[in-house]
Amino acid sequence: MTMLKGFAWILIFQCVGEVVAQAVSGLWPGPVIGMLTLAFALAYRPLREPVSSAASALLPHLSLLFVPIGVGVLLHTELIARSGWTLLGVLVVSTWIGMLVTALVLRAMWDPPTGEAQRD
Amino acid sequence: MTDFVELWIYLSATPLFGLTVSLSVYVAVHSLYTRLNQTPIANPVLWSVVVLAGLLQMTRTPYQTYFSGAQFIHFLLGPAVVALAWPLWERRAELRYRAKALVLAATAGGSAAAGSAVLFGYLLGLPDEVLRSLAPKSVTAPVAMGIAERIGGIPALAAVFAVVTGMLGALSARYLFDRLGIQSPAVRGFALGTASHGIGAARAMQVHPDAGAYAGLALGIQVILASLTLPLVAKLF
Numbered sequence: 001m002t003m004l005k006g007f008a009w010i011l012i013f014q015c016v017g018e019v020v021a022q023a024v025s026g027l028w029p030g031p032v033i034g035m036l037t038l039a040f041a042l043a044y045r046p047l048r049e050p051v052s053s054a055a056s057a058l059l060p061h062l063s064l065l066f067v068p069i070g071v072g073v074l075l076h077t078e079l080i081a082r083s084g085w086t087l088l089g090v091l092v093v094s095t096w097i098g099m100l101v102t103a104l105v106l107r108a109m110w111d112p113p114t115g116e117a118q119r120d
Numbered sequence: 121m122t123d124f125v126e127l128w129i130y131l132s133a134t135p136l137f138g139l140t141v142s143l144s145v146y147v148a149v150h151s152l153y154t155r156l157n158q159t160p161i162a163n164p165v166l167w168s169v170v171v172l173a174g175l176l177q178m179t180r181t182p183y184q185t186y187f188s189g190a191q192f193i194h195f196l197l198g199p200a201v202v203a204l205a206w207p208l209w210e211r212r213a214e215l216r217y218r219a220k221a222l223v224l225a226a227t228a229g230g231s232a233a234a235g236s237a238v239l240f241g242y243l244l245g246l247p248d249e250v251l252r253s254l255a256p257k258s259v260t261a262p263v264a265m266g267i268a269e270r271i272g273g274i275p276a277l278a279a280v281f282a283v284v285t286g287m288l289g290a291l292s293a294r295y296l297f298d299r300l301g302i303q304s305p306a307v308r309g310f311a312l313g314t315a316s317h318g319i320g321a322a323r324a325m326q327v328h329p330d331a332g333a334y335a336g337l338a339l340g341i342q343v344i345l346a347s348l349t350l351p352l353v354a355k356l357f
Contacts, residue, residue, distance in 0.1 A: 014199055034202040063150075064164075069279070071169050074169050093236065094236040097236040098229050101233075103225075106311065
């Protein structure tokens with residue numbers, strides 16, 4: 001029952017996210033608003049055990065959930081083929097640059113040389 | 121034989137077909153991935169997609185028919201994103217402490233990914249609407265489509281770029297980070313999530329719980345940053 005309770009809470013927060021998304025911008029997706037709202041709402045203790053149980057059922061299988069959209073994309077590879085290998089090269093290089101810059105900036109700021117750093 | 125064909129025609133038209141093949145293929149591919157010690161090149165999303173697309177082409181099954189079943193899996197993407205709240209909550213003290221570094225790294229990394237894609241594309245002479253579809257490629261596919269539409273790109277193309285970017289990140293992150301000597305799972309996860317959104321986060325989740333949590337956070341930050349800034353930046357060009 002705990003897991004189902006957690007799923008119910010997750011769906012409720014997704015609904016809240018969808019409503020806010022419609023009302024505010026329409027560009028931020030409902031689930032992302034739901035995630036951020038739920039992250040704060042977890043301060044309310046009764047939510048924790050159910051949400052934790054549902055999250056640990058769902059999140060290890062996150063890969064599976066991208067399969068249907070991935071199949072759709074692969075069936076549309078003619079869109080990429082039109083611009084050929086150039087496009088794939090651009091995607092590869094820019095993805096590496098993005099990962100590199102993020103990792104280097106974050107690593108540089110990871111342990112600020114203050115006394116506070118010992119906190120964790 | 122005709123009985124079999126009739127049965128096949130009947131089954132392949134019901135939602136049951138798409139759901140069954142998706143799950144069976146994924147389970148098979150995933151067990152291979154586990155047996156190969158989760159080596160990036162055996163990525164379960166990539167190989168499931170390849171096998172399934174091949175299967176659909178061989179049986180001449182239209183994507184719509186397949187999706188009528190696969191949509192039940194696709195639907196769970198939303199709740200899964202909401203569920204990412206849990207790993208964030210577990211690390212709340214640490215995240216609050218590192219908030220500034222994380223936002224700065226996400227902004228720098230996100231701009232570098234989008235900027236370099238558009239710049240290289242421009243230098244290589246890609247058409248304007250392709251460049252505009254490239255800009256949101258580090259954002260999860262449904263949002264990338266929305267942004268592309270708003271800034272004069274092609275939504276379908278943006279979805280293709282986003283998914284391919286996700287897979288490229290998931291496939292190559294380990295080698296890139298190892299070569300650079302970046303060891304912290306949190307840093308690796310956050311960088312993977314920033315550049316390669318959900319598909320990167322799914323990979324990070326399998327490697328290390330910290331990496332997964334930080335990748336999920338990075339995905340969320342990227343959605344917010346990109347949808348706020350890209351429409352403004354795109355107006356300048």
